[in-house]
Amino acid sequence: xxxxxxxxxAGAAAFVLAAASPADSPVNVPxxxxxxxxxxxxxxxxxxxGATVLTIDTLDALIARDKPVLLDVSLAxxxxxxxxxxxxxxxxxxxxxxxxxxxxxxxxxLDPAHESLFLKRVADLTGGDKDRAIxxxxxxxxxxxxNAAKRLVxxxxxxxxxxxxxxxxxxxxHPTTVITEDAAWxxxxxxxxxx
Numbered sequence: 369x370x371x372x373x374x375x376x377x378a379g380a381a382a383f384v385l386a387a388a389s390p391a392d393s394p395v396n397v398p399x400x401x402x403x404x405x406x407x408x409x410x411x412x413x414x415x416x417x418g419a420t421v422l423t424i425d426t427l428d429a430l431i432a433r434d435k436p437v438l439l440d441v442s443l444a445x446x447x448x449x450x451x452x453x454x455x456x457x458x459x460x461x462x463x464x465x466x467x468x469x470x471x472x473x474x475x476x477x478l479d480p481a482h483e484s485l486f487l488k489r490v491a492d493l494t495g496g497d498k499d500r501a502i503x504x505x506x507x508x509x510x511x512x513x514x515n516a517a518k519r520l521v522x523x524x525x526x527x528x529x530x531x532x533x534x535x536x537x538x539x540x541x542h543p544t545t546v547i548t549e550d551a552a553w554x555x556x557x558x559x560x561x562x563x
Contacts (some may be wrong), residue, residue: 388555403518404511405476412514412532419528424541427503427531436465436501436527437493441516442476443506444549461542463535464505468493470553474504474512479521486516487523489552498525505531527529537551 399413415421422430430436445459463469473486494500502525504517517530529535535544 393473402522403476403515406511408475409509410511410513412511413511416517416521416528416530417516419517422489422529422531424533424537427529427538428541430501430503430529434501434527434536436503437466437490439473439490439493439502439504439513439516440467440469440535440547441504441506441512442466442469442471442510443512444471460546461548462539463547464538464542465545467505467547468550469547470550472512473553474510474514474516474519476511476531483519486519486552489550490520490525492552494525499527500525501527501529503529503531503532505534507534508532508536510534 383532397411397413398418399415402503405506406506422424431438440461440463442461442463444461451457461469468489470486471483475482478486490502502520503519504513504520513530513532513534517528520528538544
């Protein structure tokens with residue numbers, strides 16, 4: 369019996385220690401000072417200073433009211449290992465209808481040329497209006513969309529929104545559609561924006 373109590377206490381202590389670590393817990397993950405440069409997959413903060421965090425309800429309302437620029441920064445699928453080279457690789461990326469897909473635009477670090485292209489592309493999409501509503505998203509528990517939104521905040525955009533529920537959160541309520549990579553973004557990447 370004493371052994372079971374010790375095991376239970378040891379397990380509880382390990383749980384408390386694990387829960388206290390932001391990298392291992394969905395609770396109280398602090399915002400980094402700037403762009404997150406750690407692993408792209410993992411728990412993210414509940415907030416993004418300078419931006420509005422959206423739920424599916426608030427995203428629906430924003431789309432109906434403001435017709436925001438929707439930025440999908442999720443990664444492109446990678447050709448599976450062992451996939452026959454003589455067969456075409458034709459992945460289909462499903463996303464929020466009307467979104468502009470710039471795979472890996474939330475990467476960190478993002479080299480200066482690609483960061484400049486990202487910011488130029490967003491300026492084109494907003495018509496240079498830093499008050500135009502923008503929504504960045506990818507997948508749940510992914511820093512890519514957090515980083516993309518943070519880059520826009522740091523660049524002075526004043527109506528930045530982050531949808532942490534991502535494509536999966538959207539498709540729980542709405543249909544998705546197949547979209548292709550943004551042509552300007554694809555031209556720069558040469559196919560490098562893959563998982």
